[in-house]
Amino acid sequence: MPRSGEDARRRLQQAALELFRERGYEATTTAEIAAKAGVTERTFFRHFPDKREALFDGEEAFRTALSDGVLAAPEDLNPMGALLFAFRSVEGMLEDNRAFAEPRQSVIAQTPALEERMRTKTAGLISALSAALRRRGLDEGAATLAAQVGMAAFSYAAGAWFADPTPGLDAHLTRAFAALHDLSST
Amino acid sequence: MPRSGEDARRRLQQAALELFRERGYEATTTAEIAAKAGVTERTFFRHFPDKREALFDGEEAFRTALSDGVLAAPEDLNPMGALLFAFRSVEGMLEDNRAFAEPRQSVIAQTPALEERMRTKTAGLISALSAALRRRGLDEGAATLAAQVGMAAFSYAAGAWFADPTPGLDAHLTRAFAALHDLSST
Numbered sequence: 028m029p030r031s032g033e034d035a036r037r038r039l040q041q042a043a044l045e046l047f048r049e050r051g052y053e054a055t056t057t058a059e060i061a062a063k064a065g066v067t068e069r070t071f072f073r074h075f076p077d078k079r080e081a082l083f084d085g086e087e088a089f090r091t092a093l094s095d096g097v098l099a100a101p102e103d104l105n106p107m108g109a110l111l112f113a114f115r116s117v118e119g120m121l122e123d124n125r126a127f128a129e130p131r132q133s134v135i136a137q138t139p140a141l142e143e144r145m146r147t148k149t150a151g152l153i154s155a156l157s158a159a160l161r162r163r164g165l166d167e168g169a170a171t172l173a174a175q176v177g178m179a180a181f182s183y184a185a186g187a188w189f190a191d192p193t194p195g196l197d198a199h200l201t202r203a204f205a206a207l208h209d210l211s212s213t
Numbered sequence: 214m215p216r217s218g219e220d221a222r223r224r225l226q227q228a229a230l231e232l233f234r235e236r237g238y239e240a241t242t243t244a245e246i247a248a249k250a251g252v253t254e255r256t257f258f259r260h261f262p263d264k265r266e267a268l269f270d271g272e273e274a275f276r277t278a279l280s281d282g283v284l285a286a287p288e289d290l291n292p293m294g295a296l297l298f299a300f301r302s303v304e305g306m307l308e309d310n311r312a313f314a315e316p317r318q319s320v321i322a323q324t325p326a327l328e329e330r331m332r333t334k335t336a337g338l339i340s341a342l343s344a345a346l347r348r349r350g351l352d353e354g355a356a357t358l359a360a361q362v363g364m365a366a367f368s369y370a371a372g373a374w375f376a377d378p379t380p381g382l383d384a385h386l387t388r389a390f391a392a393l394h395d396l397s398s399t
Contacts, residue, residue, distance in 0.1 A: 105396065105397055105398060106396045106397075107396050107397045108397075142336075143329065143332075143333065146329075146332045146333070146336060147329065147332070150328075150332060168369055168372060168373060169369075169392060169395075169396070171365075171368075171369065172365055172366065172368075172369045172389070172392060172393070172396065173396045175361070175362075175364075175365035175368070176361075176362050176365050176393065176396065178361075179357075179358055179361035179362055179365070180358065182357075182358075182361070183354055183355075183357065183358045186354060187354060203358070206355060206358060207358070207362065207393075207397070208397070209355075210291065210292045210293045210355070210358065210359045210362065211291055211292075211293045211294075211393070211394070212291060
């Protein structure tokens with residue numbers, strides 16, 4: 028896509044997020060999102076199938092990057108170590124997107140239709156992580172368990188990072204994976 | 214509800230499950246479910262708002278039982294110990310329901326609309342477990358993390374138990390919670 032297309036796409040995402048925050052998701056129309064972004068509604072639909080998807084761009088790229096991260100992890104790492112390695116490998120991607128991701132998270136938490144979509148996205152990430160762990164030799168049950176636990180730790184880290192970015196995402200990830208041990212030992 | 218109402222409800226659930234397996238979820242109508250159960254369609258709608266809900270009966274009772282289990286766990290148990298205690302407290306309920314639950318699980322795994330509903334159910338169970346853990350003194354982040362990890366271990370145990378009921382659900386639960394440690398130590 029040419030640069031102007033990418034610019035419009037980013038403006039549409041930002042406009043959707045702002046309108047969802049100001050008026051609520053249900054009350055916002057694709058026409059309003061397009062107008063705020065300074066493009067036609069037709070351009071909106073060239074980028075996204077519906078208003079919901081304007082908040083879920085880049086899902087496939089993120090899934091692929093996480094999956095590649097698991098496969099790139101040193102062979103001697105245990106499953107949780109490989110997952111932590113994978114989440115670390117996408118830190119840059121997440122840091123670049125923080126200004127958008129943090130308010131996006133609040134809108135999702137307040138909107139059942141977006142929460143449902145988010146759960147589908149999370150399930151897709153867990154599937155991809157699990158498939159990558161199986162390629163490292165884990166059986167299916169253990170791979171799914173590890174992927175779910177790793178995703179829970181990542182969500183914990185992301186929530187803590189949104190609340191307090193000072194220590195950096197890397198420190199929050201380290202704490203989250205360490206917190207898993209504390210749950211069984213306090 | 215009088216006994217005859219409970220009987221009809223159970224017949225409707227069984228009929229729905231069998232039709233979903235034979236013909237697929239999308240192709241099955243509420244009229245067909247009612248006919249197979251030997252009741253009118255009006256009776257179907259007295260019990261369930263739509264065909265999907267015929268597979269999700271008892272959700273609230275299960276959620277309450279799990280939450281009560283966490284609160285009933287001995288005070289000195291750590292969070293994962295309290296969750297294992299809670300899952301153990303509903304073993305009888307799950308064992309009584311195994312003949313229904315096992316084929317139900319296969320139908321859900323093959324039907325996106327049911328998978329989505331299942332994810333909403335799971336999210337509700339995680340919320341309830343997390344709220345119960347907070348009442349035991351855990352902060353919100355740790356409680357959500359523990360509830361997600363515990364639910365992942367429970368799903369692992371349930372899957373293994375559906376595949377092989379011989380060792381019993383209790384043994385599968387013990388193994389699943391032990392498997393959490395292995396993920397960080399192999």
